Amino acid sequence: MTPEAQARLADLRHELHQYPEISGQEEQTAARIQSWLRQCQPDEVLTGIGAHGVAAVFDSGIEGPCVGVRCELDALPIEEQSVADHASRVSGMAHLCGHDGHMTMVLAVAEALALDRPKRGRVVLIFQPAEETGKGAAAYMADPAFERIAPDYVFSLHNLPGLPLGKVELCTGPANCASRGMRVVLKGKTSHAAAPQDGLSPAAAMARLMPALAGLGRGGALDAGYALTTLTHAELGEPTFGVAPGRGELWVTLRTVSDERMQQLVNEAETLARAEAATAGLGVEIAYDDIFEACTNHAEAVRILSRACQTNGVPLQLTYKPQRFSEDFGQFAKGAVSAMFWLGAGRDHPQLHNPDYDFPDTLIPVGAGIFLAAIRDVLG
The missing domain is CATH 3.30.70.360 (Alpha-Beta Plaits)
Incomplete structure (x- = not known):
């Protein structure tokens, strides 16, 4: 990713950060995502999935697996404590879990796919609402539109303060409580x-x-x-x-x-x-x-993500213990080979849901690169 692309994506992340919306209210966030996606010219953009969810489909037209990459749209009902120029402009709401960064990574994947479309199969980029309440993934999957885009493989991530910046932690089996x-x-x-x-x-x-x-x-x-x-x-x-x-x-x-x-x-x-x-x-x-519900990583999906980290030279730590925090990403495992990895936000970085938390922009190319390598691993 060029420095120009990184700067452009950081600006996008800052815009998303300034206008947070909590679970079930992500209408304007979804509109911003749709606008950006359409510049990448996917074969299809689906909207209103499970309320405010969005999906972008890049279809090769050639038979093959469907690979999904998922991120979250919602922010938290917490007042931000920040002097940054891109601090939240909405009283009592802020992106203090990093979902603004997660969305930006997946939009970076969309930009890359616009230039190098899949050679076979499909890629579906999933922008899911209402993760913080545990209701979003189930609603997204229950929407009739999901049947058209249901992936065979699906990957996601969460940034993790306390883990060295840019390092990946990954486990097989139980992943989130x-x-x-x-x-x-x-x-x-x-x-x-x-x-x-x-x-x-x-x-x-x-x-x-x-x-x-x-x-x-x-x-x-x-x-x-x-x-x-x-x-x-x-x-x-x-x-x-x-x-x-x-x-x-x-x-x-x-x-x-x-x-x-x-x-x-x-x-x-x-x-x-x-x-x-x-x-x-x-x-x-x-x-x-x-x-x-508990979130479980599939062994095959873990192997794919491990190879993606190795391909990109990203330091990887394999572990056998789950995170204590919860994630509704586990819903996607009911119909797909899936795994979530954790991407270090820095040892001394403010913790998730803290009022002074802010997503590190340097992680945008790291996360996007791992997703792209995983997609290429599956689709060739």
Whole structure:
């Protein structure tokens, strides 16, 4: 990639960074992607997939496999702390996970394919909405349009602070943990604060339930038995001194390496919550959101990405442990040979979802080059 191309793509990344949109609201981001893609003259551009998803198809017209490359459109509902000229211009929203960089890499792939189209088969560039909520990949794949472009192979990446800049980490098997947000609502009866005995407060039950839920998953080694429960929010009654509370709510994130262990953890947490509510004479409601299934890398896809790194001279570290954070990319593995690799953003780089995080522009040609080498490996 020429210095001119790198500068142009960095400018594009900065534009995407300035105008973030959170999950389910990526309409303008998708429009910017479509505009850029059409300059690359793919054979087809599909829009509105799974809400705001986009796909660009480069078709050789000759029979062969379909290779997909996937990135994410959405940003986070976090206020950015940055003095950069390209800092977010949208209050309370920012690209603090690097999806702006991921999109730019895949657009760089589109530019390269415009100059050197596949000799056989097809390449599908997948721009997926709503990754941060765990809903985007499933919605994208459930859209009727996906049947027309469903890939045989699909690759993705995520930048990774803490890993040396430009180094790749890759594993076979479990790659990203399963996780889900559990919401427990305890229902009693309000009363005047002067006569709490006339009501039914969930306060004591909440006080017992919080350490009990946290105790179900202490983390530890990332093996088949790994489980982590993280209390993220608690609310008791209303912010007033005159009312004894009649309602309490707890949010806890459940995290495991496998979907099977997740189901066990769900059963344990629900049993605990229902038992505590019954003991206290409270009603209980349990609901889930931000549901991510475990993400697993296919051995063949890992071999392809390993060769791509070697071809491009990118330092590669093979590992046998997954990342603790979750990814809905695992949905694509249900119909394709797939793998995600992690690309180092620097040992001392701010962590993902931190308010001062910013994607390193130097990674754009590295990620795009690995994707292109993987495509050529499959399609020749």
